[in-house]
Amino acid sequence: MEDTSEVRAKHRFDENKLHAFLRRNVPGFPQSSTPLHVRQFTSGQSNPTFYLAKDGCEYVMRKKPPGTLLKGAHQVDREYRVQQALHRANFPVPTPLAYCSDASVIGTDFYVMSFVKGRIFRDVTLPNMSPSERKQIYNAMNSTLAHLHSLDWKQLGLQGFGKEGNYCGRQINTWARQFQGATKLASLPDDPTAKQLHEWLVDNKPTAEEKTTIVHGDFRLDNMIFHPTLPKVIAVLDWELSTLGEPLTDLAYACMQYHYPEEMPIQLMNPKQEVFSPLERVPGIPREVDYIMAYCQRRGHPYPLPHWHFYLGLCLFKMASICQGVYCRALLGNASSEFASNYKEIVNLMLGVGLEQIKRAEVTGSQTSSIILEMKPVLESQPISERASQILQKVKDFIKNEILPAEEMYFKQVQSADTIWCVPPIMEELKAKAKAQGLWNLFLPAQSGLGQLEYAFMAEAMGQSPIGSEPFNCSAPDTGNMEVLHLYGSPEQKTTWLQPLLDGKIRSCYCMTEPAVASSDATNMECSIVREGDSYVINGRKWWSSGAGDPRCKVAILMGLTPNKDKSRHQQHSMIVVPMDLPGVKKIRPLMVFGSPDAPHGHFEVEFTNVRVPATNMILGEGRGFEIAQGRLGPGRIHHCMRAIGLAERAQQMMCDRAIKRKAFGKELARMGVVQHQIAECRLEIDQARLLTLKAAHTIDKYGTKKARKQVAMIKVVAPRMLTRVIDQAIQIHGGGGVCQDFPLAAFYAGARSLRLADGPDEVHLTSIGLQELKEQALKSNL
Structure with a gap:
């Protein structure tokens, strides 16, 4: 049997007594005289786990370890109880079959459950799988966790299985006791790093009221059995640490692996094996931010998550405490794993990663301000899902390889046609190509599945070209009109x-x-x-x-x-x-x-x-025009402003190219301090406008268009102003060429200057912003 060995000497028991118990208590157990076949699983660091087989029937047994145990640890009765409840709820767990509290049978409490045939992935990097398969496996893991946290523990009869509230506080105390208890039991000196992490957790525990759900407590990829061929979880294992508590601790536990250092062993149960490969580098495995967002979507939980570094730090402290217990049991001679003596290295690595969370929390602020929380997705290097990231790359490639090279032909076809009010054939070719690649109607969430924040990056890419949007069927005013008909038609x-x-x-x-x-x-x-x-x-x-x-x-x-x-x-x-x-x-x-x-x-x-x-x-009905207009203009202005930023980026690139290639007064323009300052000022303005626009897009995604009115008004002022200044500066550096047909800057400027009037002049938006700001400040003053 794979992943098993002969029963280790220190874990041996009377197999005949176990056989007799199984005959009496396990439904359908073979009653023949055939002997019971017993093997020990190499996994199961805390509670020894055994493979049992007879006459083609297979079972699994979990028992307490022998010897002196820490108080409150290894409660296999709790494992059995929660699995009974989850099995009744059709949650994927092995079928619980029998429990024995009679120590005279094999020396400790134990329980028996069904043997589930499937795949267990010990290496979280899934090295022998394709990127698509990896993505599906992690998605199934994420979905299973959300399913668990959605179950009503009261309806499942789990009252008393844990306490409601202050779960994190109790966890801090529990794992501090476990770490210290194991250390003292093995007569080891205190660990100053563990003490530092413990004190930080105590000082930075979130004060907000906690949610209470069933929590697994050890939710990892290698604690799941997957279908033999499908990306489907068919059993979640190892419920020793399960209780009632804050579900985000389970999510953080599942995400710890994103923070493991490269020297972390791939399989924690075998520290001698190959070291870890950071998950962010493994094709197909979702980024941590995507994994968290997927969970939040499934649970209807607001994103981003405050105090994320605390939850990670708590889970790392917990894992360090568990590993310390394994290591100390090895010193005492009653550890389940043959590699337990190597676990001191794992303890040190876990505590080190925990200290990294302290540093990150100190940078961002443990009690994160609301503006930082709102900006967190924007401040990520690329705050979009893996799917959106792939679409964005395809959009960028299409613009670079298809649209930009077609600009000259497009305008030639317009000028050479019988009338300038024509359909240039090159545009129809571009549209057919984009549609064939699935790059179509990206602006509309119901069609593309993209949020406003995700599409904002694509709008910026499209904005590089005056004809950049139409090939994707994402041109104004069609986009706004389609939004109106979709929402209100x-x-x-x-x-x-x-x-x-x-x-x-x-x-x-x-x-x-x-x-x-x-x-x-x-x-x-x-x-x-x-x-x-x-x-x-x-x-x-x-x-x-x-x-x-x-x-x-x-x-x-x-x-x-x-x-x-x-x-x-x-x-x-x-x-x-x-x-x-x-x-x-x-x-x-x-x-x-x-x-x-x-x-x-x-x-x-x-x-x-x-x-x-x-x-x-x-x-929609008579008199509803302004109501519709507000719903239409919010997303539309995001698109306008991000396209403006894309065009500003192109003007900035042209400006820099011109400054590098053009000489005046004996040196390149790029070497002149005044030109360097002008380029720098433009970069500052572009990036500031982008951040503000992404903030507005994120607000629409999270709260809706109405709640984003102030942010949308702000970007409508900032982005066109920025664009006109950047293009004007590019024209200045191009000299006379900047205002003639040899360069597109004059046409860019005409569009940019008119954009300051489209959807309302600056003065209207400034009035709206000012009134909203006065109202908000008055409310703050009255608090």
Whole structure:
């Protein structure tokens, strides 16, 4: 039998008495005269574990170790009880069969359970598996842990199995006693590192109320049996440390392996074996942040997790205490493992990693401020899931290899066509390629599975090129219009308009601002939408209807006035779907942006004269226009701002290239202090704008668009301002070339300067930010 040996001398017992017990007490146990076959598992550092077989039937026995034991340790009766409860709940555990508290049978308490056939992975790096298989195994492990913590321990009859509250405090005390007790039992000197870690844990225990769930207490990959061929957990083993307590300690225990140093043995039970390979370097194994986020999603737990370094430090202290017990039992001669005498090295490594958590907590602050908690995902080197990271790399590669090389051809095709309001063939080729790679509709979480924070990085990459978004079907205003229809559209509207937009078969425009009124105050809008029977009749003129020049533009979403004297100013406007081929819809003229028509996209002035649309085209209901607009503009502004950051990065690169290659007054521009300062200032502004925008994206993901209003308003001011300054500086370093057609900087600048007006001028956003800040400060003052 693999992973077993002859029963070690110090663990031998009367096998005949055990055989007789099994015949009497285990249901279905063979009653023949065939002898019982007994082997000892090489695993099981605390409670010796044995393989039992007879007449083709296989079982596992767990018992207390012999000799002097620490008080409260090795309670196999608790293991048996929790496995009985979990088995009834269909949680994957071996079937518990019989328990014996009669020491006269084999000398100690023991229990018997079914033998589960499957795979046990001793090496957490899964060296013989593909990246996909590794990912699936870790995902199954994560799902199993979330399942365990979701079980109702009261319904399972586990009252009294542990105490509610202060679990972490009790754990600190328990493992301090265990460490000290084992040390004294073996007549060893006190360990100053263990004392330091213990004192830090006492001083930094979280004060927030703890959750109470069933906790395993030793949740590791090698304590699970997986299906022989599938990435499925079929049994969780070793419930000796299980109790009721704070579930995050189990999560931290599972994540300890992410922090093991390279000198850590791969298999803790055999410290002589090959040393550890850090998990972050193993293809397919999720990063720690992804593993934690997956657990939080399954449990509906807020992310990021405060006090994470404390939980890791507690688990490392616990593991060090367990290993100290194993080492001391080896000195006393009653350890289960033949390698137990080597465990002193493991104790030192665990305590060392625990001290690393102290240092990290001191850097970030153990009692982390709310702003740091909110920014934690943003401050990670790449705060997105493994899947999103892979998509992002594909997007970056596509932009580098396909889109940027196609820019020149795209604009040549526009200029050489019969009309500049055309569909350049190269764009259709790019779209087909991107769609074939699955890089399609990435902006919409329901389609892509990406959060706003994850898509923000992709929007930045797309923003490097003026044509960077359309190949992925992620162009404005289509993205905003699709969001509106997805969030607020009726089933009919989704079938008729949303699906063709998602498929990339048509395009759209958004009609909001008006030439006759100051549209920065949107309540000024006068374009009327009047109900007449089963229709609405629209009359008015709109301008800056972006996208209306595209021949594929088949539909507009129009915001207009639906007068109702009984409603407030912000409840008298509505949004309605308007097919562009209806009678009365007339494109008056394209508006020039700093002299450019911005073809083939275009920003048109459009007149609506007695345009009659079905009443079913009203979105959400009359008077809901501003409500819809807020839901639309939040994510859309994230996209705008991250694209602005991407374009700023390109301008910065052009600036640096020019400074390196261009000479003036006998030396390269890059060697001039003033140019170096200008480049540095631009870098500061780009990175600051990025962090603020990612913060806004994270806030939308976590709390929704409404809660992110202030952050969204802030980035709408900061990002366009930053972009115009960076492009302007790049133009300055390019000299005359910067304002002519030989470089794209002039076109970049025109777009950047107009962006400061799109979705509202700076002054409107500054007013909103100021009012919200005053309100928040007043609330703080009254606390």
